[in-house]
Amino acid sequence: MLTTHKDASVMGIIFPNTYDNLVPQLVAERAMAAIPFAGRYRLIDFMLSSMTNAGIGNISLLTRKNYHSLMEHLGSGREWDLARKHGGLNIVPPFAERTVTKIYAGRMEALASILRFLEAQKEKYVLMTDCFQALNMDFKALIHEHMESGADVTAVYQVADIPDGAKNGNYTLNMDETGRVTEILNNDYRTGKQNLCMNIYMMERERLISMIKESSVRGQRFFEREMLVPNLHILNVRGYRYDGYVARIADLKSFYDENMRLLQDDNIDQLFDKNRPIYTKTRDDNPTRYVEGAKVSNSMIADGCIIQGTVENSILFRGVHVEKGAVVRNCVLMQDTVVEVNANVEYLVTDKDVLISAGKKLSGSDTFPVYVAEAHTV
Amino acid sequence: MSKEMVAMILAGGQGSRLYALTQKTAKPAVSFGGKYRIIDFPISNCVNSNIDTVGICTQYQPLQLNEYIGNGQPWDLDRLYGGVHVLPPYQKANGSDWYKGTANAIYQNIAFIERYKPEYVIILSGDQICKQDYADFLQFHKEKNAEFSVAVMEVPWEEASRFGLMVTDDTDAITEFQEKPKNPKSNLASMGIYIFNWDILKKYLEEDEADPNSENDFGNNIIPNLLSDKRRMYAYRFDGYWKDVGTIGSLWEANMEVLDPEHSGMNLFDENWTIYSRNPGLPAHMAGKKSCIDNSLITNGCEINGTVKHSVLSAGVVVEEGAVVLDAVIMSGTVIKSGAVVQRCIIADNCVVEENAAVGAAEGEIAHTAAGVTIGRSAAVKAGAKVYDDVKEGEEVC
Numbered sequence: 001m002l003t004t005h006k007d008a009s010v011m012g013i014i015f016p017n018t019y020d021n022l023v024p025q026l027v028a029e030r031a032m033a034a035i036p037f038a039g040r041y042r043l044i045d046f047m048l049s050s051m052t053n054a055g056i057g058n059i060s061l062l063t064r065k066n067y068h069s070l071m072e073h074l075g076s077g078r079e080w081d082l083a084r085k086h087g088g089l090n091i092v093p094p095f096a097e098r099t100v101t102k103i104y105a106g107r108m109e110a111l112a113s114i115l116r117f118l119e120a121q122k123e124k125y126v127l128m129t130d131c132f133q134a135l136n137m138d139f140k141a142l143i144h145e146h147m148e149s150g151a152d153v154t155a156v157y158q159v160a161d162i163p164d165g166a167k168n169g170n171y172t173l174n175m176d177e178t179g180r181v182t183e184i185l186n187n188d189y190r191t192g193k194q195n196l197c198m199n200i201y202m203m204e205r206e207r208l209i210s211m212i213k214e215s216s217v218r219g220q221r222f223f224e225r226e227m228l229v230p231n232l233h234i235l236n237v238r239g240y241r242y243d244g245y246v247a248r249i250a251d252l253k254s255f256y257d258e259n260m261r262l263l264q265d266d267n268i269d270q271l272f273d274k275n276r277p278i279y280t281k282t283r284d285d286n287p288t289r290y291v292e293g294a295k296v297s298n299s300m301i302a303d304g305c306i307i308q309g310t311v312e313n314s315i316l317f318r319g320v321h322v323e324k325g326a327v328v329r330n331c332v333l334m335q336d337t338v339v340e341v342n343a344n345v346e347y348l349v350t351d352k353d354v355l356i357s358a359g360k361k362l363s364g365s366d367t368f369p370v371y372v373a374e375a376h377t378v
Numbered sequence: 379m380s381k382e383m384v385a386m387i388l389a390g391g392q393g394s395r396l397y398a399l400t401q402k403t404a405k406p407a408v409s410f411g412g413k414y415r416i417i418d419f420p421i422s423n424c425v426n427s428n429i430d431t432v433g434i435c436t437q438y439q440p441l442q443l444n445e446y447i448g449n450g451q452p453w454d455l456d457r458l459y460g461g462v463h464v465l466p467p468y469q470k471a472n473g474s475d476w477y478k479g480t481a482n483a484i485y486q487n488i489a490f491i492e493r494y495k496p497e498y499v500i501i502l503s504g505d506q507i508c509k510q511d512y513a514d515f516l517q518f519h520k521e522k523n524a525e526f527s528v529a530v531m532e533v534p535w536e537e538a539s540r541f542g543l544m545v546t547d548d549t550d551a552i553t554e555f556q557e558k559p560k561n562p563k564s565n566l567a568s569m570g571i572y573i574f575n576w577d578i579l580k581k582y583l584e585e586d587e588a589d590p591n592s593e594n595d596f597g598n599n600i601i602p603n604l605l606s607d608k609r610r611m612y613a614y615r616f617d618g619y620w621k622d623v624g625t626i627g628s629l630w631e632a633n634m635e636v637l638d639p640e641h642s643g644m645n646l647f648d649e650n651w652t653i654y655s656r657n658p659g660l661p662a663h664m665a666g667k668k669s670c671i672d673n674s675l676i677t678n679g680c681e682i683n684g685t686v687k688h689s690v691l692s693a694g695v696v697v698e699e700g701a702v703v704l705d706a707v708i709m710s711g712t713v714i715k716s717g718a719v720v721q722r723c724i725i726a727d728n729c730v731v732e733e734n735a736a737v738g739a740a741e742g743e744i745a746h747t748a749a750g751v752t753i754g755r756s757a758a759v760k761a762g763a764k765v766y767d768d769v770k771e772g773e774e775v776c
Binding site: 038039040041078263268271272277278279280282284286287288289290291292293294296297298299300301302303306311315316317 | 653
């Protein structure tokens with residue numbers, strides 16, 4: 001296998017907080033990477049699983065804030081096969097020390113805090129990524145392509161419209177006919193298909209280390225803007241087009257839409273490729289119980305739910321209860337939401353442990369889903 | 379270091395009355411209640427009762443069971459000292475032997491138990507569906523200053539003669555043991571769950587082994603020997619849900635009872651008594667636009683587009699549009715294709731029921747299949763049928 005070759009060894013670095021500001025509701029008490037998705041997962045599950053499925057077993061998470069729920073979710077990393085003697089999961093919270101006294105602002109500052117760790121690793125390559133997307137990517141193919149092409153940096157992109165929510169937080173790539181990146185644009189607002197950067201980068205570990213040292217000398221903080229953009233003439237940065245399934249969370253609306261999109265066609269099969277399972281924390285829920293009188297259609301329902309009422313076009317996370325006479329339409333109900341007797345909800349996003357009390361009616365619209373924050377009672 | 383009580387689960391039986399279901403797997407590894415295996419119940423009971431050292435005696439078709447138990451992590455039994463251990467018979471310096479009987483299975487593992495220097499040993503059965511607090515049982519055993527205690531259930535008098543019965547005095551001390559008697563003197567049936575003081579158990583196991591006429595069985599040998607020696611023996615009454623799922627009928631029935639926890643008492647939704655299991659890691663299930671699901675348990679990974687009523691579906695079951703599943707137990711990965719009707723039956727893992735096939739009937743015995751078989755297009759598997767192999771297109775199986 002490719003990844004057993006010593007030159008093909010890769011370590012992962014994930015930034016769980018990037019673009020937190022786009023979904024203030026969902027990250028009130030969690031990091032972007034800990035946002036629940038698709039009934040029983042969190043965004044981090046997709047990235048970690050993609051990495052471990054490609055044989056990457058040394059992964060560092062550079063958290064910035066609100067990382068408690070993420071740490072609770074990940075534990076020792078065992079569920080992703082990352083509780084390992086060598087490498088495994090390495091969660092790095094911000095650390096105030098002599099040279100870094102405030103929480104970092106950019107990727108390069110964050111990386112500076114693990115410089116010595118990086119220097120001590122043995123992997124030849126680094127796969128560096130944010131965590132605002134649910135995807136199931138074959139990283140083996142990316143690693144192979146990076147090695148074959150001789151690129152200094154490989155940047156993954158998709159050809160897509162720039163989501164409304166991401167107008168103020170995106171990079172797009174312009175490439176020449178050979179695939180070499182000639183220009184990186186920031187906060188691109190153009191309509192139509194663009195080469196939308198997925199913030200997944202691959203390079204040699206030694207190169208990243210020298211970039212970190214360089215940036216620290218020059219007081220630079222940002223990887224794309226300050227490391228790549230000014231150096232495109234000397235750095236061979238190449239684009240790697242990804243055509244697989246991507247759910248990009250750019251705001252609350254896209255969070256809702258991307259959950260809903262899993263109900264269409266075979267999207268679920270694309271995201272949950274049987275050869276590359278997505279792992280997550282187990283909760284030991286019982287199977288979902290449909291009680292007599294339940295009416296359910298076109299919905300994705302995780303284990304541990306009890307359904308006595310009506311559910312249509314909805315995503316139910318683990319442990320949701322829909323009581324007798326209650327109606328749930330076009331909703332995303334996160335774990336342990338309870339919809340009591342005869343309540344009627346539509347176009348609703350509930351966070352964890354929300355209670356919709358008996359007989360209450362609440363509805364948003366398809367363009368404006370109503371959000372109920374964690375542990376609130378309506 | 380020592381452990382107060384070690385649990386030993388007898389999981390070596392073939393389960394021959396489960397016919398095709400246990401052709402290639404041991405009975406304790408058979409699926410139950412959507413996402414569990416039978417053995418999850420005794421193991422989870424141990425963990426919930428603070429017993430962290432569990433030996434599982436296996437010998438028949440142990441592959442799946444071994445893999446399923448693994449290092450015991452799903453039950454929180456991956457421990458530095460103790461934890462769960464699968465114990466097959468093994469070769470010894472002076473020869474080797476299969477487990478000759480229930481008592482012999484424990485006898486052959488005396489060395490395992492001794493490693494933990496326990497005061498008590500609880501003997502459990504790997505083929506029962508039951509939620510029981512063994513800590514409470516142990517408390518009883520200690521309070522009675524017993525040397526041996528057996529968990530018993532009151533059964534209807536008219537059925538009593540089918541069971542091993544404990545005749546007790548008004549202090550619950552056992553005065554007599556009747557194995558399936560014609561004229562029962564008691565209606566307290568043994569559940570096959572025993573607590574022994576370890577020194578007593580060890581002594582009786584060794585004596586039993588030395589007796590060439592013994593069947594090496596707890597019910598037939600050890601317990602009668604204890605009685606004749608007038609040991610301090612007590613019956614611990616249990617009145618919760620308990621089911622021996624040794625037959626196709628009782629396994630099906632127990633699954634159906636899970637669907638009705640309000641009446642049956644088998645509640646898998648009990649937050650204070652979680653039943654743990656190994657997670658297959660599949661996405662949430664999909665109830666499609668054409669699905670009609672009523673009074674059923676559906677597990678992760680299922681895709682339902684047909685009709686499912688009063689049924690239990692394990693992980694990754696596919697029910698296509700136009701298929702009907704009624705009063706059925708469908709194990710993981712099985713596909714029920716369009717137009718097929720599946721009724722009052724147990725279909726094992728990874729089977730395919732092709733278009734317009736019919737399995738089971740509204741009345742009569744419960745039909746069942748082995749794992750991995752294909753029921754051909756328009757084939758008919760009648761009530762009570764045992765399907766070991768593929769059924770060809772249009773074929774009828776009785």
